[in-house]
Amino acid sequence: MAHYFIDVSSYQPSSYAYFLDKKRRGAKGVVIKTSEGGYGGTPYVSQSGRAQIANARKAGLKVAVYHYAKFNSLRYGANDPVNEANLMANTARAWGCGSDTLMVLDAEDPVLRHDAAADAAIFYNALKRKGFKHFDIYGPGSWFWAGRLKIGTSYGLKGWPAAYGSSGSGVSGAKAWQYTDNWKGLGVDGSLDYGGQYTTKSETPVKPKKITKDNVHEYYYCYNPARIITKTTIYQHKTAKLSRKSNRGLKLFAGTPVDIAKVHFDKDGIVPYFELANGTFITANRNMVTNAYYESPLKEIKVLHRIKLYRDLQRTKVVSHKGHTGNSWPKGTEFTVSKVIPYKGSWVLKLDNGFYCTAYKQYVRKVK
Structure with missing residues (x-):
């Protein structure tokens, strides 16, 4: 049986009466915002979160917390998701959240890289180093459909997609669904929990999968x-x-x-x-x-540092690029990739123009 839960930010009330009212109307859980951004950028910590957690617990609601992500490791470096995870972890600890608290990543901001799941993995690893055990991911249903966000994985993510005006989230295997931003006409986001982690289940440690030759x-x-x-x-x-x-x-x-x-x-x-x-x-x-080298699937790349194009897979015949130093293509140039080719222990990209270039990630970045 599915159960209702809500999620709140700093602009929602933090009083005991507010959460008791939601409990009496049928909510069994609440997800409360801790923070946004990270230490390396423009960090934000909710000024209402501590009181919201205390009074939601007092009202008998199961409490989870969420962080609104603004990280992008491709733009700001691999430590960007780590900085945001540390902000969330430190805030949650200061508000009395133990290691069994469900830590939810809110991944919906346009600044996130297309492969948001890759940065999410860095984020969860940092939370694990801080001692937290239970994680989930929230985002638009379309991001899950497109593969930008993933459920399952080694982090035990059940999935909490948002999809309004439909009969379900449309995300196969998801255990929660945010279906409205005006739950029972109360001006608060409303969701259904099919797996119990937001509403009824007592927390138990996530057991890592047994590593076998098959996985x-x-x-x-x-x-x-x-x-x-x-x-x-x-x-x-x-x-x-x-x-x-x-x-x-x-x-x-x-x-x-x-x-x-x-x-x-x-x-x-x-x-x-x-x-x-x-x-x-x-x-x-x-x-x-x-x-260090891109593998399939890969459709488009952008040049990070000057590179040369070659007429042959062995990369011995340089393509002339008149007007440019050393026949190189400058930073920011984009190419469409037709094939990723393994060659002598590494990888070479064949472009749709028929030429070849490096697949080394320090020189070219995946666009899609």
């Missing part, structure tokens, strides 16, 4: 990508025993490109890890490192 590729790189870029700070390890702190060597900060010599697997032949040319080892976990 390990979802969490780790099972092949040699030739070069990776670190997404978080990681360590080189002197031996293949990556879990031992005493085995740590050089620290690699987020954004560091690293060349991979070999890929190995653990004693069970399931979980992979990388060996570097200097004989040290690093993780192959997709949450911590990313392939």
